[in-house]
Amino acid sequence: MPSRFAESRSRISDLTLDEAFQTAKKLFEDLSFGYATDWKSEQQNRRIVGFLPIYVPREILHALDMLPVGLFGAGDKIPVVRGDAYFQSYICHLPRTVIEMALNDSLKDFDAFLFPAICDVIRNLSGIFQLTYKDKLVRFLDFPQNFQSAVGGVFYRHELERLAADLGALNGKSLSTDALNHSIGLYNQNRALLKDLSNFRSSYPHKLSAADHYLILRAGQVMTVEHHNAYVERILELLPSVEAIEADKIRVVVSGSFCEQPPLGLIRTVENAGCYIVDDDFQLGLKWTEGDIPDKTEDPVGALVNAYLNNSTFSSAVYDGDNPKEISLERQVREHRADGVIFCAPSFCDPALLDRPILEKAMERKHIRHIGFQYHENLGQFHVVKEQAGTFADMIKLWD
Amino acid sequence: MSVFLGIDLGSTTSKAIIVSEKGSILGRGITNTRSDYNVAADIARMDAEFNARFSMLRNRVIQESGTAESWNDLFVALENRFHYLQFERRCDSLSAAMKEQLTHSRNGEELRTALDDILLRVRDLTRAKFFEGRVSSSSEFFRDLFSAAYMKELDGLDRAIFDTLTGVYDRSINPVENQVVEFDFKTLTEEAISLLPNTLANSGAKIAKHLPEVIAESLKPEDYVGTGYGRQLLPFEKQHIKSEILCHALGAHCYFPMTRTVLDIGGQDTKAIQVDEHGLVTSFQMNDRCAAGCGRYLGYIADEMSISVGELGPMAMAAERETNICSTCTVFAGAELREHLNLGEKKENVLAGLHLAIVQRAFALLARSGGARNEFTFTGGVARNKAVVKYVSNMTRTNYGDLTINIHPDSIFMGALGAAMFCLRRR
Amino acid sequence: MSVQKENSMVKQKQMLADHFMALSEAPMTGRKVCYTFVPGNLTELITAFDMLPVYPEINSLQSGMRQRSRDFIREAEDAGYSEDVCSYVKCDIGMMLQGNIGPTDQQLPPPDLLLLSYTGCFVFMKWFENLRHLYPKAEIAMLHIPYQADGKVEPSAIEYIKEQLRTEVIPKFEKVAGRKIDDAVLAQCMNRSAMAEDLLINVFESARHRPSPIDAYFGGVYYIGPIFTSFRGSQACVEYYEELWKEVQERVALKLGPITPDGTFTEKYRLVVEGPPNWTNFRDFWKLFYEHGAVFVGSTYTRVGGVYDYGFRHSAEDPLKSLAEYCMGCYTNRNLPQRIDLIEKFIKDCDADGLVINSIKSCNSFSAGQLAMMRDIEERRGIPVGFIETDLVDPRYYSYSNIKNRLDSFFQMLEQRKELVGKAVLVS
Amino acid sequence: MTNETFHTLGIDVGSSYIKLALVRYGEPHQVIEVINEKIRKRNPTHVIDRLVDELLERHRLRYEDIMYVASTGEGELVSRKRGHFYSMTTHARGAWHFHPQIRAVVDLGALFNRVISLDSGARVSNYTMTGQCASGTGQFLENISRYLGLTLEEVGPLSLQSKNPAVTSGICAVLAETDVINMVSQGIPTPDIIKGIHLSIARRIVRLMRKIKIESPVALTGGMAQDIGLTEAMREMLAEADMKLEVFAATQPEAAGAIGAAIWGGYRHCKLLEAAA
């Protein structure tokens, strides 16, 4: 069968930067998930597993010969017709486009759906999927908020094993130590590459726009990890020779956009209004684990569990008892030499918005300038964003 | 004969329906809603009553003569004249009020002469329009007819007179419109008959013969129900007021018994209603107090472009594609429209985008109420807009498959019919 | 008209007054104070350490009823809390920012322990993270309750909760209380809880009678007061339910409807309701139903602090296991299909004419998915569903005319149905 | 710093009005002329070009004589500009120019309202603005006055005559038409209707003002600041909300953005000269 996306996987080494961005854009815009269905059709026993924001242990899926595909809503790419029938006006936008895609058959080739525990909306969306897809595997994945390995760890291991067993039943595979170690290695590599990319961007923000950076990351939510590794590697090769002049813009960290994604137009508007986004939490799931996970152990599931308990990044979805998020954010600002923080969260997002006062106060204590606004993924008018970000830049440029 | 009355006091138009005890529609009446809801209701009711008497008259005449064909044209001509006479009477009150205004004016005399002249021409112009059958009785009301002709007459005048005379009109129309003008059916009909062309004088006489029988029939309703946006302001007792949702559903059910979903886009609100096989509502959704997504949205856009609502649809139909409209808010959409036009986008395309936007919003509401099911009935003033109808049909097909879509030219009366049928159901 | 008061009501009032008195005296008496949440609350444990519980949600609720919430919410929004987030949190935080004056106009003591046992809602976690910043001195215990995502309780989840109780929660209690847990008190509490739970279920199930002797929503929120908050496991609580059950039985015998603030009541429609009530306009809201002769025979909100309808009772046998099971079972910790099943059970058991969903703007935990539930119920039972939107304590989201409009149509739907069924116009 | 003076030009492109300010920069800065013209469905780019040419001609200046042309508002539409500043920065500066004692500026424009807090040196320290809904903005007021058949200039004085303001809820800028007609029909006197509307606009603005911490005194800028009825209504609403803030309309409020842009332009010009030197 001729596959539309196969080419993008084979021809990496002579890819130009432009082509690379085109690929990412195409993947971003393809709401029928052609890449995934092509990949699935190439071999029997392959399965597609859709997951919602923000984090799932993709290593396990990969080891079971499954393609994890991130479902991050559909932005403004589809009109929401039936999705609104499921969510009242005061609920965030992401679940609407997800359910819209489910109802318009975009997800028909998916074999399973995972709903990580991050908020009540995603949690209840799992129930709607249970009612909608009676014949598919719909799993809610609880993450422990207790970080003792004898307590939360035991529970999480159980969750992961149960998940692996349920998923494995879909294609008759079971989790092998070797396969999982191998997968962990690949994802370690992926995170390292993305870290390099992000460092590059932070050092040369004029050579790679935030929107393109974003698209490269987004591609990682659809591509196989092998493909994405090669792809990012190639981009890293090409980026240094980009010719561009650094503009007179301020440097900002964007915080709060961990789940429902800001529209590309918003990311562009912020940069055009004079703010280089030097770090963000847009695609947090890809960079969830900090550092490498041991990939040569007897107990790779245990390694994943430990990584979750001890090496997770910070986010509004995780209890931060011993690891206050305001300190992490400060560190992020320092590390990226940012001039300020833009709190930019989805409307009606309880986790992000309830964190905001805590974070804002902490920034004020440290005299870090900040502004905040809210968005929804299909926002089309960026006027207000432009003015707010522009004034923020004016403020810092004219006086600081 | 027992008759029943249903009144739907909408935000833009007020409708009345009279039905017989068997549930057949005897008469329909419609007028523009004005600040005094009682007057609007009264005029609509009167209009429906006249309409009913005309049908009775016609039935009798046809029964007697045995042929229907030739009479139809005759009755159209007769009713046009009848309506013109009403126009004339109202014109008289308005003229008086306008002149009254001028008495305090410095150069009053001079202006009065000018005004007299203009009013005469307004009358002539409108008479011709009526006599030639160029008035659509369900969407052009006294106010619209008068102001159209009047403004046309004022157009060429010099600035000062123009301003004074528009001011005079602006200040007079509201009070006059809110007075009830009593008409006597018999007198008016006789007069209308006398206005028929000479060639039809014979037939006119035949009609006149039946007048006494027809006016002898009582059309006093045995029971009545009011509904619509303004229903709470009607001086009706509680049992005579019903929710517009239920009335629209029941009305749609009467027109199209297979209806399971009704979408009504009116001037100030949009309703999506699910109905069962008995015409009972099973669920519904209504939009909030925001103009985005209802008739006023289009009205506002039309104002922005200085065209009439009637022209919007045809213009949007000529589009090559739909410009993407980002704003939800009506006012912002208006600003966006200007931006697009300044950037050189064709106005047809922008309009198409605006039409699509309103339909998308209506469909979100529809989805919330449970989606579209077969048969799907689309009603309300906005259903007269061809472009909206096009998008409604397209979106229905893509989202809900091949459904039968009902759009009745009379469907503006659905709420009123439903209200009338309520009376019947509770007998 | 004078408001009718029954013994049980008087008793409950006294219990509350005593409790708040004890709280206001806590700084003097030295009793330790534990802030915690209603769903999945561990009252038995708190009592076993002789601590006094404070429920921030109840404070918010009371502030709403006493028309203070608008101010408190504004205070919190001024402090940077978004308009979009749960108003319970804002109301509570606003109250603290204004001096923590509780429902009885006495100042509430600050917490010695923040017991974050969060069942069925992620906002609870955020809420406590915020409280932690307001009370940096308090000890914090976190108890994570997994979700019943697959419609059943995984044994691993019970183990997980037990382990957390053993290694995290109880040690923190012991640290704050300065002593070990009193197992005998705990056992006694568990047994008394079970007794009260039996009686409560009797009361709820009395709604199967025609006319229903209780209103399971507007009355129900009072009936659950003692058992869902500070009193479960106490003797006073058992006595309250004995009294209540006696009163209900009397009304059943006399074929009387529920006691209402406006006196007698003739039942016309029997409804089930999903979602919490509105507190800021509670009476107004009740009237909207009362005027139409509607009585609620089942309500899911009265299950947020525990679902006892399927037989669960607290038990002294393995107290930690029992507490874990209790936490897992609260209403909003159940998945949507389970919630639909419970609603359907109420509709069937009590032969209800319709369902009302009061969708709360603040509460994603309840509200996200209600429209899907509505559709499923409509399909399963073919009864009318009225969907209204209000808020718990944010008066800005209570629009009388909007609700009235929707409810009028809903009741006319019910009426039409009754009329037609009565006239046998419905051909089947 | 040079003690020379030079000319700068600020162009504020709004959604319904275009404002120009010609400034002689140099302590003290001097506002030479401001222009305020309604766009009236014309292409704004053309209007801007014509206005600039006329203004220069009137003052016998060539384009090269202007050291810095700064745009603000919808600045993309200004082709001959050197730099762009955002509305909140410029409105703050424009108001501060006339009233250096102010600590906050509230800009009441055609589609957006903005609240800006300043420190004593005209530095913007915090700000917020309206977004999705046009209720309570200048366009809303324009619509209402049109429904009532009044000019914008008449609205303010009439409002002050009200004795018994009509009660209005948060109303849509478009559907307000019906409400206004209803009020007229109930025989409510025009001043009371207007006052009711003013109070409802003021209520929204005050709610916006609560969103960030601001201190007194507060200058109002933007087109609606010319409406004395609204200013009065704001004072009443502030009192009702127990906010002790002194508000007053800035001098030439409608041109504050353009003036601010011209002044910032001068400031940047000096900076750039310094950097080049």
Ligand SMILES: Nc1ncnc2c1ncn2[C@@H]1O[C@H](COP(=O)(O)OP(=O)(O)O)[C@@H](O)[C@H]1O
């Ligand atoms: N001839 C027409 N062509 C297109 N649109 C129309 C026409 N007549 C009315 N409309 C639209 O219908 C709306 C009024 O609808 P209607 O159902 O009468 O409302 P209501 O019941 O609220 O009075 C108007 O706002 C206008 O947008």
Ligand SMILES: Nc1ncnc2c1ncn2[C@@H]1O[C@H](COP(=O)(O)OP(=O)(O)O)[C@@H](O)[C@H]1O
């Ligand atoms: N003379 C006036 N009196 C009162 N209000 C006015 C007057 N002139 C203009 N306005 C109001 O000011 C608004 C325009 O304000 P402006 O600050 O120019 O907006 P923008 O910059 O967004 O175009 C108009 O919508 C109108 O409501």
Ligand code: SF4
């Ligand atoms: S955007 Fe926020 S509220 Fe919405 S699903 Fe994501 S985390 Fe939950």
Ligand code: SF4
């Ligand atoms: S968003 Fe626009 S259309 Fe909607 S209420 Fe506000 S002003 Fe009216």
Ligand code: SF4
């Ligand atoms: S979201 Fe709902 S359950 Fe959660 S804290 Fe708020 S009101 Fe309570």
